[in-house]
Amino acid sequence: MELLRTENLCKYYDVKSGVFGKTKTLKAVDGISISVDSDRVFAVVGESGCGKSTLARLILRLSTPTAGKVFFKGNDIHGVRGRELKSFRKSVQVVFQDPFASLNPRMTIFAILAEPLVIHNIARKKDLRGRVSELLETVGLKPEHMNRYPHEFSGGQRQRICIARALALSPELIVADEPLSSLDVSIQAQILNLLGDLKREKKLSFVFISHDLNVVHYFADTVAVMYLGKVVEEADAETIFDDPRHPYTEMLLEAIPRVRVAREETVQRRRRPGTVGNGTQGVAEAPPLGCLFYPRCPRRMSLCSTETPGLRESGGRKVACHLY
């Protein structure tokens, strides 16, 4: 069942270069249409500056789109007000990247976790402590932690608190914007397991924003690859990792470092292919004519410099490339 849908979603920013410089338009998100089903993990991957966090903010209604619409269970979330808006806020929660910046240092953990329950009238005052204890246990912390302040916790524990806060209102969708990238590997695995458990037990859906393709491969059901504000490829995780089509997806997958162990005793240098280095990342403010990926593409054709490829569907996957 479809939970969330975006239709031709756009967010443009005006960027001024220099004091007397001309104002240019930066297309952070440019015509994105995605659909997230319930009980699924929809991952958005791409390099920094590709617009994936802007997309998350638009989905969360933390930012107003320049054009396009976001529908949550059929309601246009940028059009709702009052009670409907409050219900949207309850159903869609967020976990941010930096758990150090997303917890108020002057509030105890109890205050942080009880606040959404009070605002949304979920629990009566005498039930609050019990409910907060439950939440802490769900994310693997202890009830006695509730009287402490954020600075008393490590990064991994803080991210657990952020997850507990997101769970407080029993949401249907959690938007997680790089929830693991500030954590060490061993802690990252703990949080990844926690998210997996929550997904199974609570039938939660995720919009999972990440630049770490190993994590996405592990956790996601559907993957959308973004490049300079546009989705260039979208498919099931298995499909995209086994058989990437878009040259940018191929480039990304080739570039991920992987633990590889030579079975023989001879040590071989496992060098990444040199195709990756085809100039610097394109600049978002000045998109070249035609395909945005043209300047970096190892498989470009003359057609690509004159005509922008649209996102076309074929065989259960979508690719924006003239090759397909």
Added chain:
Amino acid sequence: MAADGRRSTTVARDSSLLRIKDLNIHFRKRGGPSAAVSGLELEIRHGETFGLAGESGCGKSITALSIMGLLPASARATGKILFSPRDREEVDLLSLDSAALRSVRGKEIGMVFQEPMTSLNPVFTIGYQVAEVLTTHEGLSARAATEKAVELLRLVHIPSPERRIKDYPHQLSGGMRQRVMIAMAVACNPSLLIADEPTTALDVTIQAEILNLLVDIKENRGMSVLLITHDLAIISENADRVAVMYAGRIVEIAPVDLLFRKPAHPYTQGLLQSLPVARNIQLKPIPGSVPAPDELPPGCKFSPRCAYRTGACDTEEPQLRMIEQDHGTRCIRAEEIVRQGATWNY
């Protein structure tokens, strides 16, 4: 190590360039000194890439800073860091005065830091900053140094370097800035290049380019590289030997393939089982988190998080011991752990 003929150094490959002996680093604190690195022993050989892995706070960066003589004022290092570059006598870097240290730092040992924006001076052009290394250490004239700077920027694949030398750091992308840092670090053809998380701030595709560049330069110039990273995959692809640090100690040291095939310390094993390498496999994270430096247990520092813990682990801290050639571990049950074999999936 297999003879693969990819190095062109005149010095025997197995001779050591840098030997760290019983390095201890303490920070002065109100409640008494706090240890950041304890009893660290390692050797970097001529022409090799040595990986130093571990999670944040394990002491890997502070070790690098102590080699460079760049420890913060509140830190004190004891022990020996013996450095023997190609045509010079062995020196103990920890015993050098600041003038002698300056002649080594930047000349014999170059360093690339994680954040290229904060390591470059925003008010000077990149050409000036690269040339400065050469006027300082090689005594070149400003003109000759600028010419050499252009060459160096070309070496690190910066397009049209003649024009780029007039750019300021803010005009470059993160990957380009890191290239400039590498150009500065290798300007004087150092014997050792320390790269501390050189690609952590960069996107994956740029990361791959920078790592390839580092390897090329290393091989062309016969340098040794100390590659510090939290990313085990980067270590597995680029290092010859690797040491894993935990709580200021080396807990395992091995040639890179041995470490990944036969991890002999529960912490290394835990790290490998935490990597999301295949779908639908339950990750086995290490329980708990790293204790604060002044809350470390008396025996094995990893024991509170260890699945193999026995009574003996609590009383005495195990020393780093060799279980086979070149393969050391700080675990009393290492043989058992190796015998039980691998359960990870890469």
